[in-house]
Amino acid sequence: MPDNVDKSMKAMLKETDGLGTVATRAGIIDNLKERGYLENQGKRLISTSIGQSLISQLPDDIKNPLLTARWEQALTYVSEGKISPSDYMKTQKEWLINHLNEGEVI
DSSP states (O other), X not given: OOTTSOHHXXXXXXHTTXXXXXHHHHHHXXXXXXXXXXXXXXXXXXXXXXXXXXXXXXXXXXXXXXXXXXXXXXXXXXXTTSSOHHHHHHHHHHHHHHHHHHTOOO
């Protein structure tokens, strides 16, 4: 992770198990392999040219793991009753609409 990411963001990633759980990561990886975005190269998992092309078209904040960490944290708050599911969805909708209006999401 870049050095310029503040410590609270790094802690957030650790607290939310990084990017998904072991169970969800496996399914996501399988899905990406089935779609041709990833492939095994020996014991390594690498992105294909199609996968790299897709990633290159996405806005930077979508590619930032801290965004996922923030979403995971918010979902934890939902499960703990600290925020309502409707408030979480409202925030997600607003975020998406703002990006669409700015022309940042393909």
